[in-house]
Amino acid sequence: MTVRTEPRSLTVHAPAHDRDEAWWRHAVIYQVYPRSFADGNGDGMGDLPGITSRLDHLAALGVDALWLSPFYRSPQHDGGYDVSDYRDVDPRFGTLADADALLERAHALGLRVIVDLVPNHxxxxxxxxxxxxxxxPTSPERARYLFREGGGEVGEEPPNNWESIFGGPAWTRVCDRDDAPGSPWENDGQWYLHLFDSTQPDLNWENPEVRAEMESVLRFWLDRGVDGFRVDVAHGLVKAAGLPDWTGHVEMVAGTEDEPGGTARPHPPMFDQDGVHEIYRSWRRVVDEYPGERVLVAEAWVDPLERLARYVRADEMHQAFNFAFLVSPWSAPRLRECVEESYRVNDAVGAPTTWVLSNHDVVRHASRLGLPETGKGPNGIGAEDVQPDAELGLRRARAATLLMLGLPGSAYLYQGEELGLPEHTALPDDAREDPAFFRTDGAEKGRDGCRVPLPWEAGAPSFGFSEQGRSWLPQPDGWHAHAADVQDGDPRSTLELYRTVLRLRRELGLGLGSLAWDGEHAGSGSVVSFVNGAPGREDVVVLTNLGAEPVRLPAGCEVLVSSGPTTDDGAAVAVPQDTTVWAHR
Incomplete structure (x- = not known):
């Protein structure tokens, strides 16, 4: 841990690491949602050849790796998170040969590739x-899943009261399916568990056959050269014994809701059970057999942060998304509290903190931060809903991104955020595909608004997403200004801001630095300010002003980059509201 004598009171919270530390401790990783990144064959659906054709964009952006959302064989009832064959590429996205070509090209460009793994269902x-x-019933085949007898007099009630994350009950009765098997099981009254859509049955991770199969899948993709796995619903594999009733409610990314009045609910029996850690220790042994520091990344909606840190102990996963940071409101005290607590629990287990602001499951932060109430935001925005302030949202999003990328640790970007893309808030309902929209009868608009295909070229059909002008979700007409070719070379653009910030972050080694709070602003209700330091280089001051009044940087600071305009009266630089600066001092 780097401790220096400072003219002001600083408390060091995060350890500095050597520049030669493992890549995943400081990497910036870019999420690619294959459906919406780039279409290589003109059918309106993004695919692996399309991604390969645009990898130069990621290399020029300055990221270290990409994470691919699922591209496996799937009926696509949940955007590919309903996998029918873990060892093949869905024809919509290409072939195994296309996957191999993508890996080869990415590695040639110095980009590592992480793929999604969906083990819960x-x-x-x-x-x-x-x-x-x-x-x-009672067959070994059913023992691979969580089939149970129903309740009530004749099994007409679900086995317990669990809800689906997408709305409605988490159980479906076999005989109620359109494809229910005929004789001798035509009166089959068993139910199967699906914490998500009814087309996504949960696996039984108490079954050794399930564990062996998934380890085999890991090896299949490791042998093909992938650099790691992002593990979907990593906290959900093991359920509490007996599958007891539970009165709580779980939301994606946000985790469990408390009781009215702020009273914490009992621990959910379907999530974050201690048994998951045995699974990940066995997986860690598998990935450690392979050269090149292959990684495991947990998508785990776990509260409190101490329990999340258990997933990144030395013999388990390498990273876990910090959703507490993602859902933090635009508030200096709340952001400081989240950052400090995150470092406290992760430092205790020797793990980096993995920051994130947007992904394929939440409203894009360029829109979320423009809403009257910031934080996680709604599950999708429709035309009739309260609309974000686009200018305010983008200004805050740029500031939030510089704050995030100035923090030691690793960080994830979601495709299109480097273009300042907002949420599509006017999608027609007949274009929506998210099962959450249908299972809640439209009460939740769902996640389609953050999954709209990217704009590459302002003057091209479908903004260059597809040569044929097709797009599986309609793109907003106003996205011309967000197109990558329009922003390329414009020093005021969000794209060029990301390129500059990622270059500086790498050159200065900020991901491997230490964090010390700036004592001058420690109790401020409007400023987040810290020093990112490491041996052998100048300290970098990172200051975000969330308040209405401008904030002056300490005398002698040299601004390296700013999320928006600043003013300089010759004595000091003034940082206006909703702006972040990086500066040498």
Whole structure:
């Protein structure tokens, strides 16, 4: 830990690391949602060849790796998170040869590739589930999933009261399915668990066959050269014994809701059970067999942060998304509290903190931060809903990104945020595909608004997403100004801001630095200010002003980059509201 004598009171919270530390401790990783990144064959759906054709964009941006959301065989009831074959590429996205070509090109450009793994559930079109339906109750085939007898007098009630994350009950009765098997199981009254859509049956991770199969899948992709796995619903694999009733409610990314009045609910029996850690220790042993520091990344909606840190202990996963940071409101005290607590729990287990502001499951932060109430925001925005202030949202988003990328640790970017893309808030309902929209009867607009295909070229059909001008979700007419070719070379653009910030972050080694709070602003209700330091280089001051009044940088500071305009009266630089600066001092 780097401690220096300072003219002001500083408390060091994060350890500095050597520049030669493992890549994942400080990497900036870019999420690619394959459906919406780039279309290589003109059918309106993004694909692997399309991604490969645009990898130069990521290399020029300055990221270290990309994470690919699922591209496996899937009926696409949940955007590919309903996997029917973990060892093949869905024809919509290409072939295994296309996956190999993408890996080869990415590695040639110095980019590592992380792929999604969906171990909590399969598609109901997976061969295992088809076999389970056909085999009937008490069969070994059904033991791969969580089939249970129903409640009530004749099994007409679900086995427990659990809700689906997407709305509605988390159980479906076999005989209520359109494809329910015939004789001798035509009166099959068993139910199966699906914490998400009814087309996504949960696997039974108490079954050794399930564990062996998923380790085999890990090896399949590691042998092909992937650099790691982002593990979907990493906290959900193991359920509490007996599957007891629970009165709580779980939301994506935000985690569990407390009782009215702020009273914490009992621990949810379907999530964050201690047994998941045994699974990830076994997975860690698998990835450690391979050269090149392959990684495991947890998508775990876990409260409090101490429990999240358990996923990144030395013999488990390497990273876990910090959703507490993502859902923090635009408030200096709340942001400081989240940062400090995150470092406290992760430092205790020797893990980096992994920062994130947007992904494929939440309203884009360029819109979320423009809403009257900031934080996680709603699950999608429709035309009839309260609309974000686009100018305010983008200004805050740029400031939030510089704050995030100035923090030691790793960080994830979501495709299009480097273009300042807002949420599509006027999607017609007949274009929506998110199962959350349908399972809540439209009460939740769902996640389609953050998944709209990217604009590459302002004057091209579908903004260059597809040569044929097709787009699986309609793009807003106003996205001309966000197109990558319009922003390229414009020093005021969000794209060039990201390029500059990522270059400086790498050159200065900020991801491996230490954090010390600026004592001058420690109790401020409007400023987040800290020093990122490391041996052998100048300190970097990172200051975000969330208040209405401008804030002056300490005398002698040299501004390196700013999320927006600043003023200089010759004595000091003044940072206006909703602006972040990096500066040498």
């Amino acid at each position: 399969t598609s109901d079109e997976h061969v295992w589930f088809r076999e389970a339906l056909a085999a009937g």
